[in-house]
Amino acid sequence: MPVPLDAEDVRLIRQSLTVVESRTAEMAVYFYAILFLRHPQVRELFPPNMDVQRDRLLRALLRIVDLVDRPEHLVHFCSRLGRDHRKFGTRHEHYGAVGECLLEALARFAGPAWTPELAGAWQRAYAAASRTMMLAADDDARLRPAVWTATVIAHRRLGPQLAAVTVAPQDPYPYAAGQYVSVETARRPRMWRHYSPAHAPRPDSTLTFHVRAVAGGQVSNALVHETRVGDVIRLGPPEGEMVLDPESSLDVLCVAGGTGLAPIKALIEQMARTRSERCVDLFIGARTARDLYGLDDMLRLSQRYHWLSVRAAVSHQRIVGAEGSLPEIIAQYGPWDRHEVFLSGPPPMVTTAARVLTERGVVPSRIHHDPLDVPVLSSSPDPC
Structure with a gap:
């Protein structure tokens, strides 16, 4: 558990968000610009098109602010983020680079509201969040791979915009019925999207995803309209808690x-x-x-x-x-x-x-x- 922030830190962080919220989209663009300029080695971890990624940064930032006074929930959220970021190739040193650029972006867009007290509050909040992510990633690395490589063995159209895509992982892929999986296709490198297997676990570890091509969806359209048998995709670890309780009789x-x-x-x-x-x-x-x-x-x-x-x-x-x-x-x-x-x-x-x-x-x-x-x-x- 991270050290809980005190009430004054929580107040300062939430107050600062009201100052920058009208310019969060600009702030995200600025953040990634200075991150890639100062730390070019991290650019390869991100997709060529950054539109979705910028939105994800804002969602994560808003969620951390929302949970900043609830340490047990902040741990839950940041632990999931840490485990999920393993598939991107994130290393411990990347967290320092991100924190440095994030605080600079916040300072730039907060303007005169950025005081030493506010800077300290954000530093403590980011330190707690990033440490939780790193610890969760380390624990997860002891239990399972970051990614599984799989081959498409069947592709069946269920409708004009719907396909059943079946893949065979090279190694056993354990998951529970009801969980979802992050998927990357080589046709859209570094663009991960989430799909749920449409069946309970199989003895041969094959997985079938039902994918609907959505307007503007690069990954979904690639999986429905472009994917062929023999294509290689990568799978992130299974996630989600929408699973059956074996002890329940309800x-x-x-x-x-x-x-x-x-x-x-x-x-x-x-x-x-x-x-x-x-x-x-x-x-x-x-x-x-x-x-x-x-x-x-x-x-x-x-x-x-x-x-x-x-x-x-x-x-x-x-x-x-x-x-x-x-x-x-x-x-x-x-x-x-x-x-x-x-x-x-x-x-x-x-x-x-x-x-x-x-x-x-x-x-x-x-x-x-x-x-x-x-x-x-x-x-x-x-x-x-």
Whole structure:
């Protein structure tokens, strides 16, 4: 645990953020400019296009500020960052370079508000965060590799913008059903994106990802439209805590929107494999009936397993059956207060569904979902 900052340090840091918040985008550009100028050796750790990376820096900075007075949550967040940064090739000496340039960028954009007291507060906050990241990275290095190299062994189109990509890692890849994986394709070097295996772990360690090509998404479009059998990709360590508790006997509510069905499908497959008798209610949602990907597969599973019930809903088309958003539909059923809940899909859906379920008596600690928007960098220590 880092030494907690005192109340005055917390006040100064949060106050300084209000001073620079209108210019954070400029500050990020300036930070990376001086970082690469003074420490050119770190440039190779970053992708050629820095737009996404600049946004990630800001998210991480905002999250650290948000958690600065909650040391146990700051440790949780920074530990995940430290483990995740191993795949980039980050070394201990890089943290000093980043800290030096980050504080200079903050000083430049804070202007007269940058006092010796504020500088000291930020130095202590960054020291606590970076030390936690380095310790977590060191611990993780003793347990597993930073990356796994894998070969694409199958590429099947599931729709115009959707593909199932199956890869075979060179070494065993251990993970739990429901976790997600960071993926880098050689077609887009140093650009990592997160996908969930659409199945429980297999004996041969092969992984199948369901990838939807999104507008402007360089990695997703490369995986869907350009990837071929034989291509090499790299995998970061598995992450995420949206996994089954083997000790729980509570029934399960699963809510999946779009390709968010992938980790939900893995969880249900795991329950079938362990011959679980927990009843599972699965709600699958999309904008139109045509977008209800994976529904037929789940309906076939429900015919095989008496404990699985499957319902579908669309929000932008009138059809026979459930019409409306997933949060609206699940509110019509229940009660869910004695269920474990797993949510996966677009962040607005997940956020709204978590709120609806909490309002209807579900204990927040029983609501599970991946970090919203950008995994790890925007992860929340809170359940919903």
